[in-house]
Amino acid sequence: MTNDNIVYSQSRLGSFDDCRLKYKYHYIDRIESELDTIEAFRGGIVHKVLEELYKLVKVGTVKSLEWAVGLYEDTWEKSYQPNIKIVKKGVTLEGYYQKGKEAVISYYERYKPFDQTKVVDTERSIRFTIRSDGKEYAFLGILDRIDWNDKAQTFEIHDYKTTSSLMTQEEADSDWQLGLYHIALLERWPDAKEVKLVWHSLLFNKEIVSSRTGAQLEDLRRSVIKNIEEIESCEEFHPRKSALCDWCEYQPICPLWKHPKHVETLPVNQYKNEPGVKLVTAYAELESKKQELKGKIFEIEEEEKKIEEAAIEFAEKNKITIIDGPDNQLKVDIRKEQKAPTKMEDTEAWQALRDTLIKEGKYNEVSTVNNNMLNYRIRIWPKEFLEKIKKFLKYQVSKSIRFIKK
Ligand code: SF4
Known part of the structure; x- marks a missing residue:
């Protein structure tokens, strides 16, 4: 069964996972946001440079490093808006700019002349279907780059990352996004059973590689469908406070942040x-x-x-038991009491007492050998019966004070 009205995407699923209220604002209420963060801005420019570079590689033209750096500088200058938000403390605009430029340079130098594989497409928008157990959902993904590796006779899906945290191999092996894009590729090229998934952690000049088996893709389809079902049945979209809130465009209307943001100004x-x-x-x-x-x-x-x-x-x-004062007295109560042993303090005596109570038909009066119940019964059981269990009981002196009015 397909929900014809909704086209899912990795970011849509991720948004629900991060914060349900944010998901509601964006995907259900469709509240437009004007917030642009420096990370998103810089990421967009680096993606643009690599897109243009590979578009030309595809038609046989390898541009120089100066060209790539020049394109980065020009695009930054033309697109930068002063309202772009820098969230992280202690990082300057210049710092972001330089790091992005260094990422372009190190990527270029590492892969030039870009002939390791054949470029199939760059920044390719693909609509595909996730099907499993009779259910199906429409998906949309934008693949940074699709390559064909002639030697290995396999497709490669490349993803550029400009985040400041370095992805681990474990994260790559369990990542949904490129797994979903493998499914997208299979829809277009059904023989693409083996696909190399490649993440470029650009700020670290590091490449992380993974792949998915047919069984893993099936598990992924099921997980994705389970998530979609959770999204579609969700009725309560609660906010979830996290470090991501600092990058959330909905802070000014979010119930967790509306007042703090208002008063801080x-x-x-x-x-x-x-x-x-x-x-x-x-x-x-x-x-x-x-x-x-x-x-x-x-x-x-x-x-x-x-x-x-x-x-x-x-x-x-x-x-004495009463101590006299001007308007009040202290009543001193000192008693020697018989007490049942607890299981913890004397297991043997507790067990023997229990057996005797069962034998004498008294066990049902105390339900289990419950100390509170037993101590109460000890006070009311007849003397003859107490004689029988006397040897299991302990003596305790209790001293207490009561403050009374005269
Ligand atoms: S500010 Fe935080 S809690 Fe509020 S909607 Fe955004 S992510 Fe959710």
Whole structure:
């Protein structure tokens, strides 16, 4: 069954995974965003340079390094807008510019004259279908480059990455995107059973290679369909706070960020009087008072404990149970109690007591040898029966203090 209205993509699935609310804003509510981050901007320019370079390679023209660098510089200059956002602290615009340029240079020098394979297509937009277990969904992907390796007689899918984190082999082996593009290639060239998947981590001048077996592709189809089903049945699109929020275009309307973003722009005097800020400030003051009082109550209880110990000692020494004061009294209660052993403190005695209770038909009165229940029963069972279990019981002296009004 196909949902004819929706065309899925890796970024659509990724967006749902990152934050459901962001997914809703973008794909359901279709709220346009004007935010352009420096990472996306630089990535776009590097992609453009490599696209143009390989378009010419495809028709037999290998341009010089100066040409590639010149194209990078020109495109940057013509496309740069001052509202492009730099999120990372301590990184300058110049730093981004230089790193992008270095990536182009190191890529060029590594692969020139670009004849390792034959270029089939660059920045190719492909619509394909994910099918499994009678279900099918339309997909759209943009493949950075498709090559044909004449020697190995295989296709290669190349992906340019300009992120500042270096992809690991494990990430490449489990990556969905190029796996999906392998499926896309199979739709167009059904004999493309073996496809080399190549990621170029451009800021590190590193190439990471992986591939997928037929069974892995089938697993991928199933996982993707499961994810789509989760997306289509989702009714609650909750925000998910993460490091990605700093790059999210919806911060100004997101319930997690709307207020913080609004108040951070206010001058100090307006900030203090902003109604939300006032509520938080008042609450914070009460919380701090609560903590202070909790600390004081703890100190008072510690003092009380010392007095209780002194009162018990006083009562024992003077053989009294009431200690008199101006308006109140302290009632001292010292008792020697019989107690059932717990399983933890004396397993043997506990087991023997249990056996005796079963034998004497008393076990159902305490359900299990539950200590609370047993201690209660010990107080009400007849003397004759207590005699029978006496040897299993323990004695404990309990001392307590009650504060009473006169
Ligand atoms: S700011 Fe963060 S939590 Fe809010 S929508 Fe964007 S990614 Fe989600």
